[in-house]
Amino acid sequence: MSPTGAVRGPAEGRAGWGVVDAPASLTAFGAAPTRATVRVVVQGAGRRATRALAGLGACWGLALVSVFIPVAHFVLVPTFAVAGVVLAGLRLREDRRLVRVSGTCPRCGVQQEFEAGGRFRGERALDCPRCHQHLRLIAEPAPGGRSPALQADRGPE
Ligand SMILES: [Zn+2]
Numbered sequence: 001m002s003p004t005g006a007v008r009g010p011a012e013g014r015a016g017w018g019v020v021d022a023p024a025s026l027t028a029f030g031a032a033p034t035r036a037t038v039r040v041v042v043q044g045a046g047r048r049a050t051r052a053l054a055g056l057g058a059c060w061g062l063a064l065v066s067v068f069i070p071v072a073h074f075v076l077v078p079t080f081a082v083a084g085v086v087l088a089g090l091r092l093r094e095d096r097r098l099v100r101v102s103g104t105c106p107r108c109g110v111q112q113e114f115e116a117g118g119r120f121r122g123e124r125a126l127d128c129p130r131c132h133q134h135l136r137l138i139a140e141p142a143p144g145g146r147s148p149a150l151q152a153d154r155g156p157e
Helices: 045-066 073-092
Strands: 017-028 031-043 096-104 111-114 123-127 134-139
Touching (some): 017 096, 031 045, 045 073, 096 123
Antiparallel strands (some): 031 096, 096 111, 123 134
16 A cells, blocks of 8 residues: 555645735624724635545545444435535635634724634624624725735636
């Protein structure tokens, strides 16, 4: 058996991924908007395909193991098989992944980091961990154009 080895490090460029910091604002009902910074991972097609295949492989691996569990395999095998496809589909579409939000809560005024994750399309609902207020995160458009966090890398899709 020849070890295939792990794929090491991101390949920079079109098929790889890059990290973008972009200005954004946080708004809350009845409060003045505050400034925030979002960090977005822009994932090229290659990076997305790798993540999708990894998710698919993990789920199908679990499905394979579940074959040997009596009775439960009637449920587990199809569940993991379908979950793998769903997860892969989600990851294939994650062209812009929100990894970090830092800013000042417009309600309680505390400068902090907010929980983030998943696909980012320029707007996102957030909860302030301090005052538990519902906040809205909006990426700010760059002067004369779209937000840097939203600029597409011109792939067909
Ligand atoms: Zn707050």
